[in-house]
Amino acid sequence: MDIAVLVKQVPDTYGVRKLTTDTWVQDRAASDQVIDEIDTKGVEIALQLKEKHGGEVTVVTLGPASATDVLRKGLAMGADKAVHIVDDGLAGSDALGTSAALAAALATLSVDLIITGNEATDGRTGSVPAMLAERLGLAAVTSVRTIEIDGTTITAERVMDAGYSEVTASLPAVVSVNEKVGEPRYPNFKGIMSAKKKPVTTLSAADLGLDLATVGLAGASTQVVDGTPRPPRSAGQKITDDGNGGKAIAEYLAAQRLV
Amino acid sequence: MSDVLVLVDHLGGELHSSAGKLLAAAATIGTPVAVVVGKPGSAAALTGPLAEAGAAKILVAESDDAETLLVTPEVAALQAAIVAADDVLAILVPPTVDGREIAGRLAVRLESGLLTDAIALEIVDGAVVATQSVLGDEYTMRYKVTRGTPVISVRANAIDGAASPADGTVTTIEFSTDSSTGTIVKAVHLEPTGDRPELGAAQKVVSGGRGVGSSDKFSVVETLADKLGAAVGASRAAVDSGYYPPQFQVGQTGTAVSPQLYVALGISGAIQHRAGMQTSKTIVAVNKDPDAPIFEIADFGVVGDLFEVAPQLTESLPS
Ligand SMILES: Cc1cc2nc3c(=O)[nH]c(=O)nc-3n(C[C@H](O)[C@H](O)[C@H](O)COP(=O)(O)OP(=O)(O)OC[C@H]3O[C@@H](n4cnc5c(N)ncnc54)[C@H](O)[C@@H]3O)c2cc1C
Numbered sequence: 418m419d420i421a422v423l424v425k426q427v428p429d430t431y432g433v434r435k436l437t438t439d440t441w442v443q444d445r446a447a448s449d450q451v452i453d454e455i456d457t458k459g460v461e462i463a464l465q466l467k468e469k470h471g472g473e474v475t476v477v478t479l480g481p482a483s484a485t486d487v488l489r490k491g492l493a494m495g496a497d498k499a500v501h502i503v504d505d506g507l508a509g510s511d512a513l514g515t516s517a518a519l520a521a522a523l524a525t526l527s528v529d530l531i532i533t534g535n536e537a538t539d540g541r542t543g544s545v546p547a548m549l550a551e552r553l554g555l556a557a558v559t560s561v562r563t564i565e566i567d568g569t570t571i572t573a574e575r576v577m578d579a580g581y582s583e584v585t586a587s588l589p590a591v592v593s594v595n596e597k598v599g600e601p602r603y604p605n606f607k608g609i610m611s612a613k614k615k616p617v618t619t620l621s622a623a624d625l626g627l628d629l630a631t632v633g634l635a636g637a638s639t640q641v642v643d644g645t646p647r648p649p650r651s652a653g654q655k656i657t658d659d660g661n662g663g664k665a666i667a668e669y670l671a672a673q674r675l676v
Numbered sequence: 677m678s679d680v681l682v683l684v685d686h687l688g689g690e691l692h693s694s695a696g697k698l699l700a701a702a703a704t705i706g707t708p709v710a711v712v713v714g715k716p717g718s719a720a721a722l723t724g725p726l727a728e729a730g731a732a733k734i735l736v737a738e739s740d741d742a743e744t745l746l747v748t749p750e751v752a753a754l755q756a757a758i759v760a761a762d763d764v765l766a767i768l769v770p771p772t773v774d775g776r777e778i779a780g781r782l783a784v785r786l787e788s789g790l791l792t793d794a795i796a797l798e799i800v801d802g803a804v805v806a807t808q809s810v811l812g813d814e815y816t817m818r819y820k821v822t823r824g825t826p827v828i829s830v831r832a833n834a835i836d837g838a839a840s841p842a843d844g845t846v847t848t849i850e851f852s853t854d855s856s857t858g859t860i861v862k863a864v865h866l867e868p869t870g871d872r873p874e875l876g877a878a879q880k881v882v883s884g885g886r887g888v889g890s891s892d893k894f895s896v897v898e899t900l901a902d903k904l905g906a907a908v909g910a911s912r913a914a915v916d917s918g919y920y921p922p923q924f925q926v927g928q929t930g931t932a933v934s935p936q937l938y939v940a941l942g943i944s945g946a947i948q949h950r951a952g953m954q955t956s957k958t959i960v961a962v963n964k965d966p967d968a969p970i971f972e973i974a975d976f977g978v979v980g981d982l983f984e985v986a987p988q989l990t991e992s993l994p995s
């Protein structure tokens with residue numbers, strides 16, 4: 418069973434993340450750029466399925482030249498090869514444009530399963546997996562916390578807002594993982610060394626036959642009107658509990674008319 | 677005025693609280709039109725409440741597929757609804773896992789721009805403009821759609837007020853789903869919601885972190901919450917340690933809350949936790965580490981043992 422896993426480079430959530438105040442795009446210089454944690458979990462699930470069922474795992478990203486780092490991370494964890502969609506004309510793509518480019522690349526791979534995160538930590542649109550399924554004419558099994566594959570049948574537990582459901586679908590399909598799917602493995606030294614030798618294919622918008630009028634910032638279907646940074650929040654009063662800390666909070670809440 | 681389609685979230689013959697909120701959001705920009713997708717017979721109980729909640733028209737799309745197939749019936753029904761409605765200005769969906777998936781598929785089918793998690797809607801120069809709170813509520817952004825009919829998921833809890841009751845004229849619409857590429861729902865397990873307010877909508881939230889130490893000891897958090905009439909939340913570390921169920925996680929990858937009062941017990945205040953609660957009006961924190969980052973944003977902080985402070989607070993509150 419051949420699997421493609423999508424991995425995205427995002428600003429590190431452990432640091433302060435900024436937008437540029439002129440064009441309101443991500444200020445890449447303000448943050449470390451890392452592989453999104455949810456995608457390391459996607460790679461983990463792909464590797465577990467490969468260990469059970471055989472086949473090849475390809476990591477796929479759409480991003481600037483620096484995004485090769487996240488592909489290397491996936492290769493170091495154990496993926497076999499990588500595809501990097503990189504083109505200045507694709508910078509600033511919205512979910513529609515991103516999904517168009519990713520779908521075009523995935524169509525060339527003819528894999529049985531496409532694994533993604535349920536939601537990227539930067540955009541948080543949580544819609545790329547469904548868009549890919551729609552574009553490729555596949556079933557989408559989204560937000561899963563468990564997944565089993567038997568022959569061509571996928572069985573999964575899907576996390577919803579109010580609980581979870583048991584769902585099934587047939588391969589080929591798109592599966593998006595929920596953060597509760599489990600912890601990812603760490604790449605070991607051997608993995609990191611061998612990742613350097615694994616093949617990375619780069620693809621441009623032209624290679625994928627994409628119409629530049631519908632992708633990238635210029636072809637985006639959504640546009641920023643304006644933006645405002647949140648006013649900074651400052652610390653208030655801090656006391657050390659002397660045996661009356663609980664009472665002190667109660668008094669504070671009463672003074673604030675919160676009780 | 678143009679029609680604004682609202683996909684109605686419902687379960688077991690009752691409307692989800694988001695339905696009224698989405699109709700209220702729709703009313704701020706156009707004529708609210710409810711779209712009900714369900715198994716045959718399921719809409720009858722909903723039309724009265726929908727009219728009461730402001731639906732001028734109700735488009736009913738019923739099919740057996742709606743119960744067994746995941747989201748693709750809703751996508752097909754919304755496509756049919758666009759044809760049945762007049763001059764559709766926007767399509768609003770709930771901010772749920774299902775809603776976002778429906779929105780994604782629909783945006784591709786319509787070649788329309790998609791905006792997620794809108795907290796307000798307005799018309800500016802004839803175009804729909806949606807406000808979003810992004811990057812862990814660090815920025816408030818306004819966006820518009822430049823292609824197609826805007827598909828917008830709306831953070832229902834952020835919408836204030838309700839629409840005035842309307843006619844709720846019912847029309848039945850037909851749709852068909854291609855089940856060959858569908859995902860089949862075998863069983864649904866709902867977590868008991870209990871009597872506490874819903875986390876995302878609550879005016880008060882009391883959350884516990886890894887500092888609570890065990891699932892049994894989470895009763896300290898619950899007892900305080902109940903005295904305050906608050907919802908209970910948890911940090912990711914508390915959830916991942918099995919102290920509290922996942923649907924109560926607050927933060928970057930959990931629920932974003934913005935209550936009048938947020939009380940953090942034994943939570944360090946990691947940036948990803950703050951991303952989901954830092955727009956709360958008043959923040960109170962109890963942590964035994966004086967350097968815990970939660971104190972940087974707390975309006976009132978107590979450095980101390982939560983097992984001493986929280987029970988005393990519960991005791992001291994008027995009943
Ligand atoms: C991509 C990503 C997404 C994430 N999303 C979320 C999210 O949605 N929500 C979230 O919460 N986290 C999230 N995290 C995790 C986050 O980084 C932290 O690990 C987590 O918030 C820590 O939880 P905590 O404060 O309960 O635990 P800790 O950081 O371990 O803090 C426990 C605190 O309890 C205090 N304490 C211990 N005992 C007591 C006592 N008896 N009395 C008083 N205080 C006590 C300690 O001093 C300490 O400050 C995310 C991380 C990543 C990478």
Ligand SMILES: Nc1ncnc2c1ncn2[C@@H]1O[C@H](COP(=O)(O)O)[C@@H](O)[C@H]1O
Pocket residue numbers: 423424425426453455456459477478479480512515532533534535536537538540541542543544545546
């Ligand atoms: N530019 C990208 N490159 C690779 N994968 C992506 C990209 N954008 C989104 N994805 C995948 O789609 C998932 C959901 O993203 P989103 O819909 O943007 O929240 C992510 O967790 C990734 O797995």
